[in-house]
Amino acid sequence: MLDPRLFRTELDFVKAQLARRNFAFDADAYIALETRRKDVQVKTQELQNQRNSNAKAIGQAKAKGEDVQPLMNQVAALGDELKAAETELTRIQAEMDSIMSGIPNILDEAVPAGKDEESNLEISRWGEPRQFDFEAKDHVDLGAQLKGMDFELGAKITGSRFVVLNGALARLQRAIIQLMLNTHTEEHGYTETYVPFLVNADSLRGTGQLPKFEADLFKASSDPDLYLIPTAEVPVTNIVRDVIIEAKELPLKFVCHSPCFRSEAGAYGRDVRGMIRQHQFEKVEIVQIVKPEDSARVHEELTAHAETILQKLNLPYRRMLLCAGDTGFSSAKTYDLEVWLPAQGVYREISSCSNFKDFQARRLQARWRNPETGKPELVHTLNGSGLAAGRTLIAVMENYQDADGRIHIPEALLPYMGGLTVIS
């Protein structure tokens, strides 16, 4: 959610910024509605004021034992008018709320123009893609050969885009998760959290998935509606919903491993092969709640925390700054980390690290008490995958394969593999 004051005072700026995202914003309609809101709100509050002072006068007259009938007659007409005004105000506010909650965040100045991933900007590159003296297999072939990755079984049990991992590959994924959790807690100062994987609609509104992106979510048929989390970002960031945090508590740093569930209706036809795009996958998420002045610096740090995992696994990657058209709805600035996948010879997204600034915080009413003003002010929220575990599994398999299709365990994972050094 953007600051409504920004719309009142700097409408041209807002229009220009939203245009960068190709977001069509009907400023005239907005102004008309806002003008109406102001009129109706002022009128409503005046009527409420009248009602309150009338009621008070009646109360006082009654206490003195005076006849209240003349006063009662006087206020009789007020009720209907007030009710009508209140109804109208509620309707207008709901309409404005619906418009506001559909407007994306304003992009950081550093975000390059562009309509899709073609315009993303490469910031840095780490590691050298390994030269293979044989034809590198992709994770699907490797997984089948090792009898540790079964998509048909996933389809039988549930449906398409689900997988069953078995034996050493299942353990390898767990080892990857362990490495990530231990690194972020022990080296980067994050607090490990365990959260619900089903969340209510308020939580999804808080982080920006609702109302616009319901089609991407799995909804449980319960009363009230609950949704499977698309990322741990949702429950973890909602820890601070409706909370005023003391300045000395900041920054809050959480790391959370969770399964993620994405319906992604309409995504069929893209990345159909293998574990790249599944309805369910494992991810380790890092989240920070910070003072506004710190968020730009923390965004760099948090991205570096995710990069640490790739470096420990010695996986070549590059850091991309997403362009305007590719940056998510709630984000002001996003870095994607893309890992090298040798079978396809491409870099593929394995982490997305975003600075939401106060966009989520405003929806969440997540605030801190600024000691300088003594007032509650919005915090900034950030998060990043640190990393997507399923895709990390793929990357390890493909980058650490040998000519026989065996997987050599990266050194950083050896402590978690119970003595296993090669999966064959």
Place this chain on the structure above:
RNA sequence: GGAGGGAUGGCCGAGAGGCUGAAGGCGCUCCCCUGCUAAGGGAGUAUGGGCUUUAUCUCCCAUCGAGGGUUCGAACCCCUCUCUCUCCGCCA
């Protein structure tokens, strides 16, 4: 799943149709007192919104778990929902 109790400010807790945005206590902040510590005295201490060119104060509106209703007037009465506690049942 069944029966019953509860939800009020940072915390505890009074309040049972009108002068209650809310007694009292604790905590916190500032001031006074004090050689230091302790004790004591005084003042302040919810959030969102509106109006205003902006800011601050005053002012106005809303909020006592959430949403409806009754009423001139609701923390208080009625209905629905959520959460929570106790007991019973079931259970990893």
